[in-house]
Structures are given as C-alpha cells and as structure tokens.
Amino acid sequence: MEEIFYVNGQYVRKSEAKISVKDLVVLRGFGVFDFMVTHGQYPITLTENIKRFRKSANQIELPLLHSDQEIIEIINETLRKNKQLFSASQEFSIRLIYTGGLSKDNVSYSGDNSFICMVEKFSKDCSVCETGVKIITVDYGRLFPQAKTTMYVPAVLTKMRVHEKGAYEGIYLDQNQFVLEGASSSVFAFFNGVLTTPPLDSILAGVTRSVLLKLAERCQIPIEIRAIHIEELLKAEEVFITSAGKRIIPVVRVNDSVVGSGSVGWQVKALLFMLEEVVLSEIAKGRLMEDVLTNDNLLDEYLKYTKSILSKL
Numbered sequence: 001m002e003e004i005f006y007v008n009g010q011y012v013r014k015s016e017a018k019i020s021v022k023d024l025v026v027l028r029g030f031g032v033f034d035f036m037v038t039h040g041q042y043p044i045t046l047t048e049n050i051k052r053f054r055k056s057a058n059q060i061e062l063p064l065l066h067s068d069q070e071i072i073e074i075i076n077e078t079l080r081k082n083k084q085l086f087s088a089s090q091e092f093s094i095r096l097i098y099t100g101g102l103s104k105d106n107v108s109y110s111g112d113n114s115f116i117c118m119v120e121k122f123s124k125d126c127s128v129c130e131t132g133v134k135i136i137t138v139d140y141g142r143l144f145p146q147a148k149t150t151m152y153v154p155a156v157l158t159k160m161r162v163h164e165k166g167a168y169e170g171i172y173l174d175q176n177q178f179v180l181e182g183a184s185s186s187v188f189a190f191f192n193g194v195l196t197t198p199p200l201d202s203i204l205a206g207v208t209r210s211v212l213l214k215l216a217e218r219c220q221i222p223i224e225i226r227a228i229h230i231e232e233l234l235k236a237e238e239v240f241i242t243s244a245g246k247r248i249i250p251v252v253r254v255n256d257s258v259v260g261s262g263s264v265g266w267q268v269k270a271l272l273f274m275l276e277e278v279v280l281s282e283i284a285k286g287r288l289m290e291d292v293l294t295n296d297n298l299l300d301e302y303l304k305y306t307k308s309i310l311s312k313l
C-alpha cells in the first residue's frame, strides 16, 4: 500500500508526488524541512517542530506563507488519509518541506514555493539500544547550523563515511575540535554523573534534545550545557545521541576509542527507560508531551528504576 503525500493543496500517492525541476530547492538546495514521528499515531512534538520549521525559514530569509494553524491542518489531514490505509498500530514519520520556489533566472527568489507534507510508515529500530553503537568524527559542517535546511550535502557524505567505517553516525566538530552535533542527531555525554551537551549557538535545536533535557531536569539529574572537546568526549562515562527517529541511541565507541566500560551504561539505560517506557506510554494514552514532562511521578519512576539497576551491578 502506498502512502499519501500532500503537495501544494493536493493529496497524492507517494509515487505521483511532484514539484518543478525549476524550484530553487532543486537548483540551489534552497529550502527548509522538519521531521517528526508519531506515537500512538499522534505527532508527539508537533508544536515544537512547527516552531522550528518557521525558525529555519526565517534564518534563511525564506518567507513561510502558511500559518501554524494551516500547517497543523495539513499535517492532520495527511495523517488521517494515511491512517485509513494502514493498521491502527502503524506509526508514521512526518516530513515537512518548504521549497525556495520557482526561479526565473535559476537563482533569484521569486515566491511560488511548494509546501510538501510526506507521511511515511515508520518503525523504530530498538536493536542498537541494547548493544550501543559506534560513532565517528567527520570533517564536515553545516551552513546555517541553527536551521534545518535542505542543504544536507554534509549529511549525505557523512553517511558514506559511516558506512565505510562500520559506524552508525558521524559527528561534526568545530575548528577547535569541540563537538557540535551528529549529521542528524544531537550529542550528549555524562561526566561524573552530569548530563552534558553542547550549547545551541552552532547547532540545530534538536526537539528530542529539548525533551530529554526537560525529562532529565524532572528526574533531578544534574545538567550542564557547555562546549565538549573531542578529547574530553573520548573520556566520558557514557555517550549517547538523540533524534526524533532514533530517540536515544547509546554510543559505546567514538572512532577507535571505547566509551566507559564499552557497554551501555546505567545512566543512559535509565533515560531510555524513562523516555520509552514511562513518557511514551503516557503519550500513547492520549496525554500531551508538555503535560507528561511536568508530571511529579517521573522522579519516583526514575529513582525506582535506577535503584533496581544499580542493585544488579
């Protein structure tokens, strides 16, 4: 069964979705996108993703003409059409794309943008959560790093390096070898029990990053937002990456260095448990992410879980 996409006011089958080759997104990579997934068939971070989508467009001076309400209606309707095609347990990814539009001279902006909402079947791969993954550092970086633009050449090149090295994700460093972010993920590390992640100055504001920081705060885990040098990352107790599609993926190797004990540590395990088992099960019952993240029970659940895993170590 083929998924249904929304393209400029039309709902069409995936294989029939089209835009012009004269669009600046094709000619110059000028456009923005955003990506989220459903849980219980509900787009769990909808408001945050729309906010970031608009921010990305502002950053590259691309006038996003749709209101938030219009975007929500398009997402809901595209989702509704896809839900009718698949089982009630099927989850979806939602990719919004706003293109630079048709250009008369192939480079100047002249409006006539395309709005695309791609809803596709999604299932999360949990196998790597048990074993952890290897990440590598790569010599690429992004232009307009705070925006989710369609200029993702570095991500495609990173994927090639990742495949060559048998890794899972590649991470970008700044010119002074400080960790920025993954090609499509945010990076976290634990140092002496302090959950540490780079500041937002030169990276994308990951929506999962923000969920995780709120969750950690609720669980009274100490947090530090600061620059992390690559040499320091290699000595972290635990490392993990986050994104909408991956959620939390533990990292057990960075380049040729083993992280901590070389297996998934208890601090990441506890966050995984909290997100996957506690937060998402509440959301599956129809509760909103922002409400779940202010729940006082989170700390109790966290303490109970950490006590049980620490007693087995």
Ligand SMILES: Cc1ncc(COP(=O)(O)O)c(C=O)c1O
Residues within 6 Å of the ligand: 035, 181, 182, 183, 184, 185, 186, 204, 205, 206, 207, 208, 209, 242, 243, 244, 245
């Ligand atoms: C460069 C970059 N950083 C971070 C992320 C993680 O963001 P989110 O948690 O919103 O998926 C992504 C997601 O694709 C990304 O492309």
